Amino acid sequence: MPGSSAVRPVPVPELADRLGYLFKHAHSRLSDLTTAALAPLGINGRQLAVLLVIAKEPPGSQLEIATRMALDRTTMVSLVDELEREGLVERSPDPADRRRNVVALTSRGRETTWKAAALAGQAEKTFLEPLSERDADVVKRSLRSLAFPGS
Amino acid sequence: MPGSSAVRPVPVPELADRLGYLFKHAHSRLSDLTTAALAPLGINGRQLAVLLVIAKEPPGSQLEIATRMALDRTTMVSLVDELEREGLVERSPDPADRRRNVVALTSRGRETTWKAAALAGQAEKTFLEPLSERDADVVKRSLRSLAFPGS
DNA sequence: TATTGTTATACTCTATAACTATA
DNA sequence: TATAGTTATAGAGTATAACAATA
Numbered sequence A, B: 001m002p003g004s005s006a007v008r009p010v011p012v013p014e015l016a017d018r019l020g021y022l023f024k025h026a027h028s029r030l031s032d033l034t035t036a037a038l039a040p041l042g043i044n045g046r047q048l049a050v051l052l053v054i055a056k057e058p059p060g061s062q063l064e065i066a067t068r069m070a071l072d073r074t075t076m077v078s079l080v081d082e083l084e085r086e087g088l089v090e091r092s093p094d095p096a097d098r099r100r101n102v103v104a105l106t107s108r109g110r111e112t113t114w115k116a117a118a119l120a121g122q123a124e125k126t127f128l129e130p131l132s133e134r135d136a137d138v139v140k141r142s143l144r145s146l147a148f149p150g151s
Numbered sequence C: 001t002a003t004t005g006t007t008a009t010a011c012t013c014t015a016t017a018a019c020t021a022t023a
Numbered sequence D: 001t002a003t004a005g006t007t008a009t010a011g012a013g014t015a016t017a018a019c020a021a022t023a
Helices: A019-041 A045-056 A062-069 A073-085 A107-128 A133-147 B019-041 B045-056 B062-069 B073-085 B107-128 B133-147
Strands: A089-094 A097-105 B089-094 B097-105
Touching: A019 A045, A019 A107, A019 B019, A019 B045, A019 B107, A019 B133, A045 A062, A045 A073, A045 A089, A045 A097, A045 A107, A045 B019, A062 A073, A062 A097, A073 A089, A097 A107, A107 B019, A133 B019, A133 B133, B019 B045, B019 B107, B045 B062, B045 B073, B045 B089, B045 B097, B045 B107, B062 B073, B062 B097, B073 B089, B097 B107
Parallel strands: none
Antiparallel strands: A089 A097, B089 B097
16 A cells, blocks of 8 residues: 555544544554565465456456456456566466456465465454454454445 | 446355455445445545545645555645645645645635544444354454554 | 644555447 | 547546644
């Protein structure tokens, strides 16, 4: 995230109550922690999300992965480009419909996925450290309703 | 926010537990609501934040405002440009130190600030509707610790 | 020398429009 | 005609570097 390197001062009182401001900075802090945690593996949080989606229900086309992540298919192109360059995934045309590119994890991709998931989990734990276990649970549960009110 | 117009599907289970993913989409939803609420006034959430900081402890230099918002001073230039173009704030050189631009609210700016604060508050209320009052309180309080762990 | 505002530039993440190849 | 992937392009929000005016 650009801006993550910005100073993060104690909030001025007139903004400390604005949810948008708090969300921005909380997310930014989590982003910093996750980025740092994943750096040794050469990937970032967005790329881990792609890996997780592929790992869960392989193999999918680029469009399927994009839809499952609520991203545009043009954004997915460069994301898969990066992962392919790192040797973590492989594209291959779907024999049944040669317009589609099926994206599959390589064995190195599989290994990276579980390592990265563990590191990202650690980063989340660090992020939540300022909260009691109870409050952290409420936050995690609430965040889901706030992000996806229908579900 | 670019991406706010993206489909916001029910989260795929493999991402529903990732805090980064939830933060991104929760923030995006709040952003949509706030932007829509403020649209009649011709300003956005970032601009409201600037107005609030100035309103609270006027008048400040651009650098002071930027620091209090944890933004770069180069970013503040265009933000103040926009608000000045709308006739909501006025720049004037500080007589005591002519390097500094003091930014002050116009009377229209003051009026817009309290109208906007009310509308943004409404948007936050709508945003929090999926939660019980109790959980909403925990979230608001926790967000502050998560964003600014030192304070 | 150091600081404030400014400009020029660039980077990240995202989207829309238009192209290619398939269907 | 419609769809999947791609490319070119653009826009929002942010930063760094360098410059002018002022201290």
